[in-house]
Each structure stands twice: as structure tokens, then as C-alpha cells.
Amino acid sequence: MAQVTLRDIADHLSMSVSTISKALKGYADISKETRELILATAEEMNYIPNASAVNLRTKQTKTIGVIVPSTEHQFFSKVLSGIIDEAEKYGYLVIILQSNENYNTEKQQLQLLKQNRVDGILISLSNETHRFEHIEKLMKEDIALVLFDKTTKLLPCSKVAIDDRQAAYSAVECLLKKGYKRIAHFRGPHIPQLSIDRFLGYKQALIDYGIPFDPSLVYVCDNNDDFKDGYENARLLVQEHKDVDAIFTITDVVAVGVMKYFKDVKISIPDDIALFGFSNWFMASVVTPSLSTVDQPTFEMGKTAAKILFEEIKALKNKVKIEPREIILPTSLKIRESI
Amino acid sequence: MAQVTLRDIADHLSMSVSTISKALKGYADISKETRELILATAEEMNYIPNASAVNLRTKQTKTIGVIVPSTEHQFFSKVLSGIIDEAEKYGYLVIILQSNENYNTEKQQLQLLKQNRVDGILISLSNETHRFEHIEKLMKEDIALVLFDKTTKLLPCSKVAIDDRQAAYSAVECLLKKGYKRIAHFRGPHIPQLSIDRFLGYKQALIDYGIPFDPSLVYVCDNNDDFKDGYENARLLVQEHKDVDAIFTITDVVAVGVMKYFKDVKISIPDDIALFGFSNWFMASVVTPSLSTVDQPTFEMGKTAAKILFEEIKALKNKVKIEPREIILPTSLKIRESI
Incomplete structure (x- = not known):
């Protein structure tokens, strides 16, 4: 069955299309009785006003x-x-x-x-x-x-x-206050502002707490929604920096990738290396060990x-x-x- | 700046709206030169055809x-x-x-x-x-x-x-073949067909392998996308059925809720109770222990x-x-x- 048109209602009632149209729009020059008849008929015939026509109007x-x-x-x-x-x-x-x-x-x-x-x-x-x-x-x-x-x-x-910079700063400050000193950062790609801001927050916290910033501790995750980048960078980090005691990751998904690699090579979190994520993804509380993270309102x-x-x-x-x-x-x- | 209309282009070129309209629709009664001029002007003025009007046509x-x-x-x-x-x-x-x-x-x-x-x-x-x-x-x-x-x-x-029934059957059959005998099912709500079908697959597998179906081993999760239901039903199950050796859950999210409860009360998976999920959510391979599940194409x-x-x-x-x-x-x- 095709969509019911104004023409169908007009034919059904032996009226003109313009009368039907005016009645449906509530114009005053149509009598109350006629309007009610038309509305009832339109309803009965399952007429639906065309949104495209309404949009043009x-x-x-x-x-x-x-x-x-x-x-x-x-x-x-x-x-x-x-x-x-x-x-x-x-x-x-x-x-x-x-x-x-x-x-x-x-x-x-x-x-x-x-x-x-x-x-x-x-x-x-x-x-x-x-x-x-x-x-x-x-x-x-x-x-x-x-x-x-x-x-x-x-x-x-x-x-x-x-405020990505402030949020990242707080996370790294929390690690510093707990005594962690060699903190790596798994950052996101170079363009988006949030990736830049989280990196800058990390860097500023180190500086404010008297820890020299070491660029070799910053690893780039091209896709921060994929745990593979976290897994792969964790593998590199373990090869290159045996003294790292904590990692701050751009997202929880990256952190979960890190967890998976550490589990595979039996590095214990937090005993060997601590881990701090970002976003408070609902899995963060369920993984083992549960993940410290920045909660953001989604x-x-x-x-x-x-x-x-x-x-x-x-x-x-x-x-x-x-x-x-x-x-x-x-x-x-x-x-x-x-x- | 308001959206550019046919009228704006017509005024700009001192032509009629209908000439502009015909030219843009490619009608043959407009000369090639005029059409090209109109197209170039429309482009220059950043004219965008109105989708609502195109829709009506x-x-x-x-x-x-x-x-x-x-x-x-x-x-x-x-x-x-x-x-x-x-x-x-x-x-x-x-x-x-x-x-x-x-x-x-x-x-x-x-x-x-x-x-x-x-x-x-x-x-x-x-x-x-x-x-x-x-x-x-x-x-x-x-x-x-x-x-x-x-x-x-x-x-x-x-x-x-x-084929939810067949997929659930295969999962439970896999548990039965591995020797599990008291298998509970955390099912979804009673109405949706997939919830019914996964339950029926579970039941049929038990019957085919000579295990009597015990309705008290079936727990309902009203919200199968929330791990709280899995957590809560795991708590009930442990109180009511100490002999259960495996659970088949309607979704991986429910299974993760079960894992969380078992972790809290130090029940070991799979040593104390085995767990089988459904949907191969990407977290299934990352949780500890990693979750056996039904992979479905999403x-x-x-x-x-x-x-x-x-x-x-x-x-x-x-x-x-x-x-x-x-x-x-x-x-x-x-x-x-x-x-």
C-alpha cells in the first residue's frame, strides 16, 4: 500500500486538495465541521504528513x-x-x-x-x-x-x-606522590588536541616535582582505541627501559593492552610496574588488577x-x-x- | 550568512528563477552557454541544493x-x-x-x-x-x-x-564433552527470541547428553548488558547450588560480572567452576582468565x-x-x- 496523499483524501471526500490542505493546517476559512470531517478521514486513512514538505514550509x-x-x-x-x-x-x-x-x-x-x-x-x-x-x-x-x-x-x-591537561597532570601527580619516579607515557597521535594536552599535563607534573623529562620514555600509540598499540609499546618499553616503575597511558584500552603483555611475560602490576589509565571505561573496574584511571563524563x-x-x-x-x-x-x- | 537560494542566483544574474532551476536540473531548453554561466555562478555563490525539495521531487x-x-x-x-x-x-x-x-x-x-x-x-x-x-x-x-x-x-x-539455539547448543555441548555435568545457565529476559533460543539450545544439549534438565539451575538476568546481573546471580548460585561445575551465560558482559564475584570470594575459574560466555566481545580475550565464548559476526x-x-x-x-x-x-x- 502506497503512502496516503492529500489527493487521496480529497478524492475520498469529493473535495479539493487545497481544502484538505487548509483544513489540516488549521486555516480559519474552513468551517469547523468540514475540518473535523477531514481530520477524522485523514486519521482513518492513516495519512502521515510528509516531513519533507513540512521542512520546506x-x-x-x-x-x-x-x-x-x-x-x-x-x-x-x-x-x-x-x-x-x-x-x-x-x-x-x-x-x-x-x-x-x-x-x-x-x-x-x-x-x-x-x-x-x-x-x-x-x-x-x-x-x-x-x-x-x-x-x-x-x-x-x-x-x-x-x-x-x-x-x-x-x-x-x-x-x-x-580539561585534558589538568586531568593528566592529576594522574601523574598521584603517581609521583606515591613515590614513583621513572614514569613512562604512552601517548596518542601527534595531531589531536587531547593527545597533546594529556602529554603536556604529564610533562608539567614531572617538571613541577623535580623529575627531569626524558623524551625516550614517551611512546606513541597511533590508535588509542586499540589495545594492540599498548601491547606492542609495552614490549618495546621492557626492552629499552628496565628501570621504569610506572606507565601513564592515554586511554584505558591502551592500558589493557599493556596488562595483556605484562601478563604474558609475567611482569606484575603494580609490584613491578604501576599502571594509570584514562577514561574510566567500565571494564577498568573489572580487569585484574583493577585499573586506576581518570574518570570522565561521557x-x-x-x-x-x-x-x-x-x-x-x-x-x-x-x-x-x-x-x-x-x-x-x-x-x-x-x-x-x-x- | 543565510543559505543561498535560487532567487539569489536569479537576482545576481538578472534571470528568472525558473531559468535557474531548469539549468540546474539540466533541462534541454536552456542553452549550453547560459547553463554553464548559471552552474559557475551557483558554485561561486556556494549554492547547495535543498535536500527536502529534492526529496519531494x-x-x-x-x-x-x-x-x-x-x-x-x-x-x-x-x-x-x-x-x-x-x-x-x-x-x-x-x-x-x-x-x-x-x-x-x-x-x-x-x-x-x-x-x-x-x-x-x-x-x-x-x-x-x-x-x-x-x-x-x-x-x-x-x-x-x-x-x-x-x-x-x-x-x-x-x-x-x-542461529542462537544452535550456537548455545554447541557451547554447552563443548562443556559436556569436557566432562562438566552440573551446568547452570544465566539466561536473558523471557520475551526476546534470542534469549529463548539460547535457553532452548542449552536445554537440548543437556537432554541429548543424558543430563536431566534442572530448572533451578536457570537464573534470569533482566539486563544482559550489565555485569551487575551476572555478579548478583553468581552470588545466589553459590548460596543455592554448591555442586555446580560450569556456567553458560547469555552474554560475555554477564560472564564478566560472574568473574568479578568469583574474584571477590576467591572462587577459581576454571578450577572450581568453568565459565562460557556468548558474543566474543573484544574484552573476552583480555580478562583473566580469558573467557571461552561464542563468536558472532557483529x-x-x-x-x-x-x-x-x-x-x-x-x-x-x-x-x-x-x-x-x-x-x-x-x-x-x-x-x-x-x-
């Missing part, structure tokens, strides 16, 4: 677009859950795209969302993105925009993130980013100028068996 | 909707990744909604997707859904539909899933479901009758330290 699509590096990563799947949850409250649908950490894909997806006239866009930047013309262009148009998690200092738009990050976006959408609709906001969500340390 | 929105119980669960986030990946190949956008395992939410979301005239819908049914009028209604309309993972025998539409399930959906969308567009298909994806056992 209202200039709003009631959809937002979200671009994330990957939906698979537990962090993003929780953020997405928060976004979808909040969108539902505002009556919005959410289109989700994954950039796979690729700049060109991200750029194309932005264009696609614009073609679909979404009312607003949320982006967590890909690791490869270090040029921002595609986003600057967007900011000049009537589309609300909020960056979250992986943001950049170079764009004056609204952002929701944590579901809440999604909700907050969506909320700000809906406020900007409303402001744009009312032709009110948007003042970009930067929201820093609080983090905390979870101290467990691994240190 | 083509009667296709090039979007599909997906309803899943939750985007947070690792299983669904991987399936979604497969769906989005496949959709991109076909030039489709994906709207994602979460039913939170609630029947009424699922029903409303289906209506919302219909209003937005998506070209097709993918659903993994909520645990609460045991009436199907909302889906039957959909099947009578021109919208392609494919169920995946949590499906039902009661609807004659296309489905993509695994990313591939998403890709397959999307592929069938796009074939149905094409068939509907060409007015070809759809023959519902049921695809059963293969599973395999991963035998690790926990048995």
Missing part, C-alpha cells in the same frame, strides 16, 4: 547531524547515547556519520549534512583534521555548531570537553553538547546572535589496584 | 532509520558501524534511535521515521516487544524493512541473525542487514515484489582459559 528539518571518528569506540557510543537521549526531549532526530579519523571523509560528511539541511551539527574532530576551512565555512552559515571531546583552539565556536558530555546545540538552533531561528561557549566538564581520579 | 529521502535497544552496548555499536559503513557506499544517511528496550518508545520512533519518509527501516526489537501491529502496519506500506539480531518468528519480513551483521535493506528499497522503487529473506550468519566457538 518551516525551514527546519528537526534533525541534527553528528560526526564522530567511530561509533564502535565505547567512549563515543556513550556520548552518542547522551546526544540521542537529549535530542528526543527536543523532538529532534539524529543522523550519525563516522569519519574513521579521516579528514576528507569528515569534510564530505559535513557537506552531506548541509545538503540535508540539518538544523545543527555536532563534531568530534578526526585525528587527521588540522585544517579547518570546512568548519569555518559552516560557521558563516545558518547552521548551529558545537564541537565536543576532540576540539581545537583554532575555531571560535561552542565546545564541550574536559553520557553527560553528549547531553551537554546537544543541549547547547539546541539553544543555538533556537537563537538562530529567532535571529539572536550566538555567543560561543566553552564548557569544561569535571573529571576525577579513580584509584584502584594497579598503582 | 524524487519521492526518496536517501535516508534510512535504525532502531536499536541501545547504542551504548558494544554489540550494537559495532552493528551500527557496519550499517553506517554500508549506507555510505549506497549514498544513504542513517538516523539512529534507541528504544531503551521499551515497546512504546519503539512504536513512537517507528512513527517518527515514517513521518520523515525514510526509505527503509532496520530494527532490532526491544526486549519488551511482543505485539507487532506497529511493524505489521509498516509492512503494508512502501517502506523497506529488515529485522536484525532481535527478530521474531511472527513477522514474515527479511531478517538477519545468527560488523558483518550490520553490513548484511543494510545491504538487504537497500536491495528492498531498490525493488520497491522499481515496483518489484519483495521476497522476504532470512539470513543466518555463522558463529564459532572460541575456547580459552575459563573452561
Whole structure:
């Protein structure tokens, strides 16, 4: 059965399409009786208003677009859950795209969302993105925009993130206070701001506690969502630095890779080497030994980013100028068996 | 800056809107020179065709909707990744909604997707859904539909899933062949077919190997994505059945909850009790001891479901009758330290 159209209702009632259309829109020049008859018939015939037509009329699509590096990563799947949850409250649908950490894909997806006239866009930047013309262009148009998690200092738009530098500083400071002195860092790739900030927090804590910074103790994990990088770097570290007494990793997933290697070669955590992760992934409390980590709000990050976006959408609709906001969500340390 | 309209281009070139519109659609009654001038100007002015208008014209929105119980669960986030990946190949956008395992939410979301005239819908049914009028209604309309993972025998539409009964049978058979005799089952809720099928597979294996089925060894986990249910049922099991030598759980997450409880009370896996999970969640190989489990294709399930959906969308567009298909994806056992 095809979708019921205004024409079908008109034919059924022997009325004109324009009468049906006016009645459904509640125009005053249709009598109350006629309108009620038309509404009842539309309901009976299972008529559903066409959102595309409504969109053309209202200039709003009631959809937002979200671009994330990957939906698979537990962090993003929780953020997405928060976004979808909040969108539902505002009556919005959410289109989700994954950039796979690729700049060109991200750029194309932005264009696609614009073609679909979404009312607003949320982006967590890909690791490869270090040029921002595609986003600057967007900011000049009537589309609300909020960056979250992986943001950049170079764009004056609204952002929701944590203070990665401060959070990393606290984690390393905690290790230093417990007496660890040779602390390695398994960092993320060189581009994304959060990877830079966590590294800088690590470095600053060492300096503040009088420990000379040793660049050879910093290992790069190209993919910080894959425990293989943690496993492989742990293998290298053990070969190259027998004196390391603690490792601070960019994510819990990398830490789990380290754990797996240490288990394979019977290095004991925390007796031989202590381990501190980042993100408080739900597995952190379940692995053996349980993992000390930085707790960051994920579901809440999604909700907050969506909320700000809906406020900007409303402001744009009312032709009110948007003042970009930067929201820093609080983090905390979870101290467990691994240190 | 507002979006550039056909009117803006027309004013800029001192031409009529209909000339601009015809040129952009490639109509033959516009001269080549004029068309090239208009295309160049549209490009220069950063004109983006309005997808809503194109949708009204083509009667296709090039979007599909997906309803899943939750985007947070690792299983669904991987399936979604497969769906989005496949959709991109076909030039489709994906709207994602979460039913939170609630029947009424699922029903409303289906209506919302219909209003937005998506070209097709993918659903993994909520645990609460045991009436199907909302889906039957959909099947009578021109919208392609494919169920995946949590499906039902009661609807004659296309489905993509695994053979849960057979997969569970194999897991329990593996335990029986290794000599385990008192095997408990931590099952899922009573409604969803996969929960029923995994239970039936467990029961059939016992019967076939001459072990009497004991209903008191079956514990229900209301939320099979939360390790708390596994933890709590493990606690009950230890109180009620000291002779149990193995547990087969509905999911790996439940198994991890069991592990956590056993760790807390110093019950050794597999020496005291063996443990067999389901889904080969990536943590299964990393936990201590590593978890024996049923491997099921997740990313591939998403890709397959999307592929069938796009074939149905094409068939509907060409007015070809759809023959519902049921695809059963293969599973395999991963035998690790926990048995």
C-alpha cells in the first residue's frame, strides 16, 4: 500500500486538495465541521504528513547531524547515547556519520549534512583534521555548531570537553606522590588536541616535582582505541627501559593492552610496574588488577553538547546572535589496584 | 550568512528563477552557454541544493532509520558501524534511535521515521516487544524493512541473525564433552527470541547428553548488558547450588560480572567452576582468565542487514515484489582459559 496523499483524501471526500490542505493546517476559512470531517478521514486513512514538505514550509528539518571518528569506540557510543537521549526531549532526530579519523571523509560528511539541511551539527574532530576551512565555512552559515571531546583552539565556536591537561597532570601527580619516579607515557597521535594536552599535563607534573623529562620514555600509540598499540609499546618499553616503575597511558584500552603483555611475560602490576589509565571505561573496574584511571563524563558530555546545540538552533531561528561557549566538564581520579 | 537560494542566483544574474532551476536540473531548453554561466555562478555563490525539495521531487529521502535497544552496548555499536559503513557506499544517511528496550518508545520512533519518509527501516526489537501491529502496519506500506539480531518468528519480513539455539547448543555441548555435568545457565529476559533460543539450545544439549534438565539451575538476568546481573546471580548460585561445575551465560558482559564475584570470594575459574560466555566481545580475550565464548559476526551483521535493506528499497522503487529473506550468519566457538 502506497503512502496516503492529500489527493487521496480529497478524492475520498469529493473535495479539493487545497481544502484538505487548509483544513489540516488549521486555516480559519474552513468551517469547523468540514475540518473535523477531514481530520477524522485523514486519521482513518492513516495519512502521515510528509516531513519533507513540512521542512520546506518551516525551514527546519528537526534533525541534527553528528560526526564522530567511530561509533564502535565505547567512549563515543556513550556520548552518542547522551546526544540521542537529549535530542528526543527536543523532538529532534539524529543522523550519525563516522569519519574513521579521516579528514576528507569528515569534510564530505559535513557537506552531506548541509545538503540535508540539518538544523545543527555536532563534531568530534578526526585525528587527521588540522585544517579547518570546512568548519569555518559552516560557521558563516545558518547552521548551529558545537564541537565536543576532540576540539581545537583554532575555531571560535561552542565546545564541550574536559580539561585534558589538568586531568593528566592529576594522574601523574598521584603517581609521583606515591613515590614513583621513572614514569613512562604512552601517548596518542601527534595531531589531536587531547593527545597533546594529556602529554603536556604529564610533562608539567614531572617538571613541577623535580623529575627531569626524558623524551625516550614517551611512546606513541597511533590508535588509542586499540589495545594492540599498548601491547606492542609495552614490549618495546621492557626492552629499552628496565628501570621504569610506572606507565601513564592515554586511554584505558591502551592500558589493557599493556596488562595483556605484562601478563604474558609475567611482569606484575603494580609490584613491578604501576599502571594509570584514562577514561574510566567500565571494564577498568573489572580487569585484574583493577585499573586506576581518570574518570570522565561521557553520557553527560553528549547531553551537554546537544543541549547547547539546541539553544543555538533556537537563537538562530529567532535571529539572536550566538555567543560561543566553552564548557569544561569535571573529571576525577579513580584509584584502584594497579598503582 | 543565510543559505543561498535560487532567487539569489536569479537576482545576481538578472534571470528568472525558473531559468535557474531548469539549468540546474539540466533541462534541454536552456542553452549550453547560459547553463554553464548559471552552474559557475551557483558554485561561486556556494549554492547547495535543498535536500527536502529534492526529496519531494524524487519521492526518496536517501535516508534510512535504525532502531536499536541501545547504542551504548558494544554489540550494537559495532552493528551500527557496519550499517553506517554500508549506507555510505549506497549514498544513504542513517538516523539512529534507541528504544531503551521499551515497546512504546519503539512504536513512537517507528512513527517518527515514517513521518520523515525514510526509505527503509532496520530494527532490532526491544526486549519488551511482543505485539507487532506497529511493524505489521509498516509492512503494508512502501517502506523497506529488515529485522536484525532481535527478530521474531511472527513477522514474515527479511531478517538477519545468527542461529542462537544452535550456537548455545554447541557451547554447552563443548562443556559436556569436557566432562562438566552440573551446568547452570544465566539466561536473558523471557520475551526476546534470542534469549529463548539460547535457553532452548542449552536445554537440548543437556537432554541429548543424558543430563536431566534442572530448572533451578536457570537464573534470569533482566539486563544482559550489565555485569551487575551476572555478579548478583553468581552470588545466589553459590548460596543455592554448591555442586555446580560450569556456567553458560547469555552474554560475555554477564560472564564478566560472574568473574568479578568469583574474584571477590576467591572462587577459581576454571578450577572450581568453568565459565562460557556468548558474543566474543573484544574484552573476552583480555580478562583473566580469558573467557571461552561464542563468536558472532557483529560488523558483518550490520553490513548484511543494510545491504538487504537497500536491495528492498531498490525493488520497491522499481515496483518489484519483495521476497522476504532470512539470513543466518555463522558463529564459532572460541575456547580459552575459563573452561
